[in-house]
Amino acid sequence: MSMHAHTRGNTFWTAVGALAAVALAAMWVAPLLWALSTALRPEHETVSAVFHWLPQDWTLEAFAKVLAAGNVGRWLFNSALVALLVTLVTMALSLMAAYAFSQLRFRGRGLVFAIAMLAFLVPFEALLVPLFRMMNQLGLINSYAGIVLPQVVAPVVIYVFKQFFDAIPADFREAAVMDGAGPLRILWSVYLPVSGNIVWAMAIVTFIGAWNNFLWPFIIVTSNDMMTIPLGLTQTYDAFGVRYAQLMAAALVGALPVALAYVLFQRRVTQGFLAATGLKG
Secondary structure, three states: OOHHHHHHHHHHHHHHHHHHHHHHHHHHHHHHHHHHHHHOOOHHHHOOOOOOOOOOOOOOHHHHHHHHOOOHHHHHHHHHHHHHHHHHHHHHHHHHHHHHHHHOOOOOHHHHHHHHHHHHHOOHHHHHHHHHHHHHHOOOOOOHHHHHHHHOOOHHHHHHHHHHHHOOOHHHHHHHHHOOOOHHHHHHHHHOOOOHHHHHHHHHHHHHHHHHOOHHHHHHOOOHHHOOHHHHHHHHHHHHOOOHHHHHHHHHHHHHHHHHHHHHHHHHHHHHHHHHOOOOO
């Protein structure tokens, strides 16, 4: 094969890849743009028989009504607090567990790690009834603790951290031990500084997962004041009736914080996953 033919072949597949990426991006962005377009219309346009991609009369009325009605502000606060607490506790527990499994030697370590990893095979839905009964016996129904605690055990995060710690040279830990540092000091002063990107990546993924979690808050929360934004949005239908502009506005309000979080920390997330896979960013 000639050099020109090889170059043409590379150019062709590059163009195909670019077109596929554009098509996938359009499929992802189109629903968001349609939701935004719907939210910026007056209600009578959303049920009009005449189709228009863009609003004929632009208005922020739907957003104003959503923010003024119900407890949207309270739901946003609850989601932010719950997601932050879940992220902080999950990161702390997962880092300590991963360090223990990776660097410490204790009896039954392999068995305990295997049991922890078996959680991959148990869907969260199978634990709903025993978790609810446990939270009820502890008096944690309709409480932040009741929403947060069942979400802080994350085997996948423990596994990712352990694999990353396994790749760190043992000389780092041995030098710290010779200086008299204990396990927590070694984790904090030696392992965390070289694990920043992967910790950030797991933290952002955990935060977004906790923010978007609907099922567990739906089970554990019965008070309107304790609802998170995904659960609270289900109440807007009853409150507004079939008002599509307000429903789309409410959905966008709920999605905006996590979208901003991902945009702000996108580079750290990418670098973290590259570090986890052993690639250079």
